[in-house]
Amino acid sequence: MAEALGVSTATVSLALRDSPLVADATRERIKEHAREIGYIYNRRAASLRTSRSGILGVVVRDIINPFYAEILGAIEDELDRSRQTFLLSNHYDQLEKQRNFIDTLLQLGADGVIMSPAIGTPASDIRMAEENGLPVVLVARSVEGADVPVFRGDDAYGIGLATTHLISLGHKRIAMIGGTDETSTGRDRYQGYVRAMEEAGLAVKPEWRIPGPRSKQAGFEATEAFLALQDKPTAAVCWSDLVAIGFMNGLARAGFKPGADISVTGYDDLEESAIATPALTTVWNGQRDVGHRAARALLDRLTGKDVTGSQELIRPELHIRQTTGAPVER
Amino acid sequence: MAEALGVSTATVSLALRDSPLVADATRERIKEHAREIGYIYNRRAASLRTSRSGILGVVVRDIINPFYAEILGAIEDELDRSRQTFLLSNHYDQLEKQRNFIDTLLQLGADGVIMSPAIGTPASDIRMAEENGLPVVLVARSVEGADVPVFRGDDAYGIGLATTHLISLGHKRIAMIGGTDETSTGRDRYQGYVRAMEEAGLAVKPEWRIPGPRSKQAGFEATEAFLALQDKPTAAVCWSDLVAIGFMNGLARAGFKPGADISVTGYDDLEESAIATPALTTVWNGQRDVGHRAARALLDRLTGKDVTGSQELIRPELHIRQTTGAPVER
């Protein structure tokens, strides 16, 4: 292109980026020519030279899960505005997949990564990325010992809200369905439930916990175990909205009306929870806030700004709808 | 690295890629050293040189939509196996967003793109990408005049299956909810419904079509319009499962039991449709097939294989569950 126009490559480069160093006439001539020949800017070459790629990575467990999809939507909003390209990946809680993805980001010279770390992610993985110039921001799950910003809700507090709400309606035997001790959300929510029960002076039986379910399907399948429980709990605190929705479908199939016969709470307040029938009582978990803040924090880190104090937890809120009511003995 | 080991860069390059041209001992020494210093392969540089990037793009309307998420899952399966990195984007049916994404792919030297084109995508956009060395494969929606492989279901046939099923149960007044004439799926499904009605000698009233809804929320909101319809249709063919699920929730809120009081069919057979309560009668649309075939076709194009004959439509199947039954007058 420089050749065709009889100018230097430096001038072309500057003109295309609207540098004031180039005379207006020259710039216009160059831009016009670029349009004509359908010039395509080669970002690989530029990035090789400048060592900034304009690529940001995002890796979560599974974007089919609306919980992550909502976080992602917010990240996308923020990133679009700053004209960054983002590379997305699921890790399905496989450390291997997550590592491959981080490697790819490193090889492409990505500018940073937002991750909801896979189960078992060691702090050293995070440190390795950081040391190789890939700033990390965590969402939804934290990693013990990793000194990077984390954006997530206050899980123990949030589940306490749901549990206490059920207790205030008169429930004394409350089960907890779903979640795993392998993630911080699973641990924190179970502990929050236990604490709320104990604070109300209620017994907590280990059998009342049905751990594992984290999807609609699994919540649906957990219905049988719940209905077979010895002491016939009158309510269930679910680990997430997906689990709660699956569980509610299971109850309906078994002839129970959620809210009327058995009280159910969810967690996350997904968009679809408000239109579920009956509408799900749940805990708003600030997915969009998490996404926005995480993206902003990463962008700030890139421009060298200080992002300390970003560890503070988002405060969940209880949204009472139709699936909770007075206890009914079976 | 070459310097530290006293070999040439060429040798290092070859050794790391396991070239048989390098002596075993040399190779091991180089690889060992690479591990020690935590060497990171620079893909930008390699790609600049070889003009292959290992990046594939995928752009769909909205991955929060499980229909696309399921296609995507299948694409991911296939691409993982071939060690390609994929760049994902939503276009939300905004041509501008789609064009930005294609530009980005071009700038990064992407090897190809799988797209479910935004409403209004002209064939010239596809041609432009192809001419600049970016092979295109289409999924779910076709583009008039674009001569590239398309993978999608036979929409007219599939909706005919659902409509005919309702007719065989005795329904004579059947509404169609959702979809837009701006997409091939919207047009084809409406036409398929009209044809099935006409072939059975039934009247088709334009008012019975409630166009627009394409989400759970919109399906939910369409309930009111449906219930207000003059001739009180006894059944509704929905444009998609999402619309059907939202609509069912709306019916339940209004006191009607889907399947018993009003028959409902969906389209796509999403995973969650089987556990909805009542379980949704719907049309399997082969999302996973679409994803797998599209990815394979793109990979084949990259290796120069012939992919003609890939235009053939996937044949949908009717999955009868609990939301369809004999007509009941209101």
Place this chain on the structure above:
DNA sequence: CTGAAAGCGCTTACAG
């Protein structure tokens, strides 16, 4: 089996 050299397409000092 290994090395020296060129070049992919940019950007950035530097000189004029």
Place this chain on the structure above:
DNA sequence: CTGAAAGCGCTTACAG
């Protein structure tokens, strides 16, 4: 305001 030159980190003929 513009040009000549170097260099980012690879790979690929080519020579030995």
